[in-house]
Amino acid sequence: MISIQDLTVRFGEVRQQVTAVDGVSLDVAAGESFGLVGESGSGKSTILRAVAGLIDNWTGAISVDGRPVTRRRDRAFYRLVQMVFQDPFGSLHPKHTIDRILSEPLIVHRIADIENRVRAALDQVQLGARFRFRYPHQLSGGQRQRVAIARALILGPRLILLDEPTSALDVSIQAEILNLLSDIRQQSGVTYLLVSHDLGVVAHMCDRFAVMRQGKVVEVATRGDLATGSLSHAYSRQLLLASRGYDRAVIDAFADE
Amino acid sequence: MAMNEPILDVAGLNVRFDTPKGEFHAVKDVSFRMCREKLAIVGESGSGKTQTGRAILGLTQGRVSAERLRFHDIDLLGLDAGGWRGIRGRRISMVMQDPKYSLNPVMSIGDQLVEAGRHGRSPEKARGMALDMLAAVKIRDPLRVFRAWPHELSGGMGQRAMIAMMLMAEPELLIADEPTSALDVTVRLQVLAILDDLVKTRDMGLIFISHDLNLVRTFCDRVLIMYGGRVVEERAARDLQSATHPYTRGLLACAPEIDRPVPRLATLQRDSAWAEVTP
Incomplete structure (x- = not known):
């Protein structure tokens, strides 16, 4: 579904350049849920932003659904690829109703039947029509994230960047949202590229995942590798140990920043 | 006790x-x-x-x-x-969640630590103690952090500096x-x-x-x-x-x-x- 070859992203002026992503290559099959x-x-997150076209200065090759991604994304690209952001408080327009937030992608893409599609999208994220004419500030964090997911789904994308x-x-709200995302993938066969700092979330949501450090992929592992503890890179093992909770004895062995 | x-x-x-x-x-x-x-x-x-x-x-x-x-x-x-x-x-001291918002952005880390430990101590003594506290929270180069501004520190460093500051008064x-x-x-x-x-x-x-x-x-x-x-x-x-x-x-x-x-x-x-x- 998505193939990334030798992706490199640099920020800043020449003299103090930071290499945020350093020669990353990934392949994610259609219908797969892949974690970073x-x-x-x-x-x-920089990888997701480069794929979504939110960052310009990347080098390497990205292709989605077999077609190479160009600098200037056309509308067809965004019908294929959508993104859900971290902060449900910052990613919804505070002065737009939920109805307007969900209608806008349809208007931009000149899709008819807006009314029914908005209703269907709200149903799909289990919010229901009563939320349609509310504003984001009237919703809880979990409800807002459902709206953000509905907005990503409304164009029927095949790849969602999470x-x-x-x-x-x-x-407890996380559990509801993760279950919703699992249901959506099961029903529609959509592909997920999911970014998380939480190994537990990645283990739950993703069949395979890449462990990243300082812009590089140090290891690609499967959910099974994680459950059996058979990770090959020292940094991945440290991350796994740290995710298990506090253990005074293991902390002194951690490599520093 | x-x-x-x-x-x-x-x-x-x-x-x-x-x-x-x-x-x-x-x-x-x-x-x-x-x-x-x-x-x-x-x-x-x-x-x-x-x-x-x-x-x-x-x-x-x-x-x-x-x-x-x-x-x-x-x-x-x-x-x-x-x-x-x-x-x-x-x-009784309190450590807040986010060092980005809880440290004074226009005061160096050292000055903030010294201020927290000034009561009943000379400035020299408070300064020495501040450096000790930065070492106690496992900061490898206490003098560098003492002279640094909050925006120059990473999240982990900032949080350590804040804990060091809370310890200046040796709370119970x-x-x-x-x-x-x-x-x-x-x-x-x-x-x-x-x-x-x-x-x-x-x-x-x-x-x-x-x-x-x-x-x-x-x-x-x-x-x-x-x-x-x-x-x-x-x-x-x-x-x-x-x-x-x-x-x-x-x-x-x-x-x-x-x-x-x-x-x-x-x-x-x-x-x-x-x-x-x-x-």
């Missing part, structure tokens, strides 16, 4:  | 806010006693955990009432401004409100190890406010679980898995676990009775 896990600054979709939410 | 003598005794603590929509009862009849231990207050957003921590230091905007709010033999409810000055930052009780939630997982554990060592070596009490049940289970000694302003359950941290309250059990069940993958996560069925005050 790592700590802050590892480049995981950037920490639950890290701003309480753990 | 004996290890098991309570340093903090809270009974029937209530925090109420007046809102245009009527009174909001944020903390309802919370009672606990703590010794020199690591006590966790856990709950989701809006559970009242932060307001409980702030009420102890008299820092909440709400109306506080309690049957008892005692630190050693001091009645915190009856303190005047002068009385609070002797407690806040000296005997440290209230840490989500001190590591903004940090990466490995840095988080390193900061926790520092707090853990400090509790042991300085014989300090720690109130650790968190939303992360898995973390407090492995880090703290005792856990209070809050829901809707109430403490619904109290457990020894190591016995958390055998919690009986449906809310605690629900919270434990709905977090994805690496070692025990499930096809579908359990969701929490909330019961409005959990938040009701039982007479």
Whole structure:
């Protein structure tokens, strides 16, 4: 579904350049759920932003559904690829009703039957029509993230980029959103590229995942590898140990920043 | 002082806010006693955990009432401004969640540390102590960080600097409100190890406010679980898995676990009775 070859993203002026993503290659099959896990600054979100066209200065090759992605994305690209952002408080327009937020992609893409599609999208994320004419501030964090997911789904994309979709939410709300995302993938066969700092979320949502550090993929592993603890890279093993909770004895062995 | 003598005794603590929509009862009849231990207050957003921590230091905007709010033999409810000055930052300190917003952006780290430790000390002595404290929180180059500005530090470094600042007065009780939630997982554990060592070596009490049940289970000694302003359950941290309250059990069940993958996560069925005050 998506193939990334030797992707490199650099930020800043020549003299103080930061290489955020450093020669990353990935292949994700159609219908797969693939995770990118790592700590802050590892480049995981930057990969999503480069794919989505939110960053221009990348080099390498990206292709989605067999077609190479060009600098200037056409409308067809965004019918294929949509994104859900981390912060449900910042990613919805505060002065637009839910109805307008969900209608806008349809208007931009000149799709008819807006009314029914908006209703269907709200049903799909289990919000229901009563939310249609509310504003984002009248919704809880979990409800807002459902709206963001509905907005991503409304164009019927085949690939959804999920950037920490639950890290701003309480753990009980996270469970509801992750279950919703699982249901959507089961029903529609959509492909997920999911970024998270939480190994537990990645283990739950993704068949395979890449562990990232300082812009590089250090290891690609499967959910099974994680459950049996058979990770090959020292950094991945450290991440796994750290995710299991506090253990004074193991912490002194951690390699520093 | 004996290890098991309570340093903090809270009974029937209530925090109420007046809102245009009527009174909001944020903390309802919370009672606990703590010794020199690591006590966790856990709950989701809006559970009242932060307001409980702030009420102890008299820092909440709400109306506080309690049957008892005692630190050693001091009645915190009856303190005047002068009385609070002797407690806040000296005997009880607080570490906030985000070093980005809690450090003064226009003051160097060193100046902020020295300011926190100035009472009763000469500037030279306070400076020496600041460098010692930065070393105590495992900062490898204390002098560099002493001279640095808050924006020059990473999140983990900033949080260590803030803990160092809180320790300048050598408090007996440290209230840490989500001190590591903004940090990466490995840095988080390193900061926790520092707090853990400090509790042991300085014989300090720690109130650790968190939303992360898995973390407090492995880090703290005792856990209070809050829901809707109430403490619904109290457990020894190591016995958390055998919690009986449906809310605690629900919270434990709905977090994805690496070692025990499930096809579908359990969701929490909330019961409005959990938040009701039982007479």
